[in-house]
Amino acid sequence: MSAGAGQSSKRPRDENFPVASLVLAPEHRDAVVAFYDFARMADDIADAPDLAAAEKLMRLDALERALVSGDPAFPQAARLHAVDKQHKAGLIQARDLLRAFRQDVVKARYNDWAELIDYCRFSANPVGRFLLILHGERDSAQAPADALCTALQILNHLQDCGKDREQMGRIYVPIRWMLAAGSETAFFDPSRTAIRRNVFDAMLDRVDSLIDQAQSLPEHLQNKRLRAQSIATIVLARRLSQCLRHADPVLERVQVSKADVCTAFLRGLRGTIQKPSPSDRHVTAAVVRRSSSSFRLGMQSLGPERRRAIHAVYAFCRVVDDIADGAAPASEKRVFLREWRRELDRLHRAPETPIGRELARASTLFKLPLEECHALLDGMETDSAERVRLADDYELGLYGRRVAGSVGALSIRIFGAPSAHDFALHLGRTLQLVNILRDVDEDASCERVYVPLSRLAQLGLRDAPAATLVADPRFARVCESLADEARSGFEVADAALMHLDRRALKPAILMMENYRRVLDRLQARGWGKREGRLRLRTADRLHLITRAMRPA
Structure with a gap:
C-alpha cells in the first residue's frame, strides 16, 4: 500500500514562510527538508479530495508507524527517522503534526478562538520546536517561537479561507465569530464585505499580538542563520497581516510580493551581522506610532524614560480597547480581557507579553498603582457587552472613572x-x-x-x-x-x-x-x-x- 495520495507539487520555496530557507546552514538544511517533505506528504494525505476519511486515517497511521520504525518502504518517514536518530529532533514534533492532520480529516469547524489556538499547538508549533532543537537553542526561545508559528498558521488560514471552504469544506474562522454575519453562509456571501472585514480585523488583532510576542525570538537565538530566518519570517508575517487588512481573502488571493520577500531577506541578513536589540520597547512604541491619538504630542514632550513608560501604559490601553471594540463575540472578549488580568497578576514575576514586560518596568520605576489597570479592564468589560446602556449618573461616573x-x-x-491625582480623575x-x-x-x-x-x-x-x-x-x-x-x-x-x-x-x-x-x-x-x-x-x-x- 502506498502511503501517499499523489505527488505533491508544492516545495519549501513555494510556501509563504519557507522553513528550508537558503539562509539556514547546509548541515541543517537537509534535516529541515526531510522534516518538510514528511509534513508535506502527511498534509497531502489529509487534504486528498479522492480519499474517504477512513482511508486517510489509515494512511496517516501507517505513516506514523513507518516514522517510528524507520521503514524504508516509506522514504519520507525513513529519512526523518534518520534525522531524529542523528539530531534527537523530528520524531516527537512530526507525531504532533500527524495528530493535527488526523484532526483535519474529522473536524472541519472550530467553535471559538481557544479551539483554534489548541489546533495550532499541534499543526504549527511543532515546526518551530523542531528547528530550535535541531539548532541546539535554549528553552527561552520556545514561547516566542510558538507565538510566531501560531500566528503564521492563522495567517495562512485567513489567506486560504475561501479556498479551504470551497475545496475541502473546512473553515478555520471560529463559528462564534462568523455568527456576527448571522450564519456561515452569510459570512461568506461576497456582498457582506463590511461585516467580514470587521471579523477579519478582530482576528488580525489577535494575530498581531502573537507577532508582538514573537518579536523577541531573535534575541533568544544563538545561531546566527536561524536568527536571520526568524527575523525574515517575522517581517513577512507582519506584512501579510497588513495585506490581509486591506483586501478580502474571500474575494481574492492575498499574498506578499517579491519586493516584500526581498525586504524580509535583507532584514534577516542584517541579523547575521549584529544581534538584535531588546524588542519590547519597540513593540510598545510601534503601537503608539500606528495610533492617531492626540496624546502622541504630549508623549513626545517627555524624557526618554518617562516616554518609554507612557508608551507601555498607552499600548496596554490600546490593546484592551481594541478587544472591547472589536468584532469578536462578547464571550470571547471577556476571555481575552481575563488573559490580561492574569498578565497583570504576574507582572512582577514573569510577564509573558512585551507590553506586560514594559508595563512591569514602568510600574517599578514610577510606582504605578496596578489596581488602576484592573479598573480599566472593568471599564472594557462594560464596553464588551453586546448592548451597552448606563442607568444613571452614578453608572456614568463609575464608567468614566474606570476607562479614563x-x-x-x-x-x-x-x-x-503624583500630587495631581484628583486633577487627573x-x-x-x-x-x-x-x-x-x-x-x-x-x-x-x-x-x-x-x-x-x-x-x-x-x-x-x-x-x-x-x-x-x-x-x-x-x-x-x-x-x-x-x-x-x-x-x-x-x-x-x-x-x-x-x-x-x-x-x-x-x-x-x-x-x-x-x-x-x-x-x-x-x-x-x-x-x-x-x-x-x-x-x-x-x-x-x-x-x-x-x-x-x-x-x-
Whole structure:
C-alpha cells in the first residue's frame, strides 16, 4: 500500500514562510527538508479530495508507524527517522503534526478562538520546536517561537479561507465569530464585505499580538542563520497581516510580493551581522506610532524614560480597547480581557507579553498603582457587552472613572506629578464626556448608548434601539447638558492647574487643549445635525503643535 495520495507539487520555496530557507546552514538544511517533505506528504494525505476519511486515517497511521520504525518502504518517514536518530529532533514534533492532520480529516469547524489556538499547538508549533532543537537553542526561545508559528498558521488560514471552504469544506474562522454575519453562509456571501472585514480585523488583532510576542525570538537565538530566518519570517508575517487588512481573502488571493520577500531577506541578513536589540520597547512604541491619538504630542514632550513608560501604559490601553471594540463575540472578549488580568497578576514575576514586560518596568520605576489597570479592564468589560446602556449618573461616573480616570491616575505618576491625582480623575471624567459626545453615532452603530437612561427618561425618552434613541430630537437636548458639564469641567481643571506643576503636567495639558477644541467644534456644529465623527482641522493641529513646542 502506498502511503501517499499523489505527488505533491508544492516545495519549501513555494510556501509563504519557507522553513528550508537558503539562509539556514547546509548541515541543517537537509534535516529541515526531510522534516518538510514528511509534513508535506502527511498534509497531502489529509487534504486528498479522492480519499474517504477512513482511508486517510489509515494512511496517516501507517505513516506514523513507518516514522517510528524507520521503514524504508516509506522514504519520507525513513529519512526523518534518520534525522531524529542523528539530531534527537523530528520524531516527537512530526507525531504532533500527524495528530493535527488526523484532526483535519474529522473536524472541519472550530467553535471559538481557544479551539483554534489548541489546533495550532499541534499543526504549527511543532515546526518551530523542531528547528530550535535541531539548532541546539535554549528553552527561552520556545514561547516566542510558538507565538510566531501560531500566528503564521492563522495567517495562512485567513489567506486560504475561501479556498479551504470551497475545496475541502473546512473553515478555520471560529463559528462564534462568523455568527456576527448571522450564519456561515452569510459570512461568506461576497456582498457582506463590511461585516467580514470587521471579523477579519478582530482576528488580525489577535494575530498581531502573537507577532508582538514573537518579536523577541531573535534575541533568544544563538545561531546566527536561524536568527536571520526568524527575523525574515517575522517581517513577512507582519506584512501579510497588513495585506490581509486591506483586501478580502474571500474575494481574492492575498499574498506578499517579491519586493516584500526581498525586504524580509535583507532584514534577516542584517541579523547575521549584529544581534538584535531588546524588542519590547519597540513593540510598545510601534503601537503608539500606528495610533492617531492626540496624546502622541504630549508623549513626545517627555524624557526618554518617562516616554518609554507612557508608551507601555498607552499600548496596554490600546490593546484592551481594541478587544472591547472589536468584532469578536462578547464571550470571547471577556476571555481575552481575563488573559490580561492574569498578565497583570504576574507582572512582577514573569510577564509573558512585551507590553506586560514594559508595563512591569514602568510600574517599578514610577510606582504605578496596578489596581488602576484592573479598573480599566472593568471599564472594557462594560464596553464588551453586546448592548451597552448606563442607568444613571452614578453608572456614568463609575464608567468614566474606570476607562479614563484610571489612565490619568497612571499617567500623572509617570509625568512626575503624583500630587495631581484628583486633577487627573476630574480631567479624565471631563475628557470622557467629550468622547461620549463625539462618538454618539459611532457608538450607536454598535448598540452602545452612554448617555444615562435616567436623563433621557426626564424628557420622556424610554430605552429603545440605539439608532432610534440618538435620532430623537430630545436626545440632542441631553447632549447639550452634558456639553455644559464638560465645559465646566475644563474650567475646574484650569483652576486646579494654577496650584500644580504645569511643566510636569504638560502632556496632560496638551491632551486637555485637544479635547477642549473638539468640544468647541462639536458645540459649533450643534447636536441635532451630526454628520459622522468630528475631526480636528489642520489649524487646530498646528495650534497644538505650537503649544507642544513651547514651555508649559
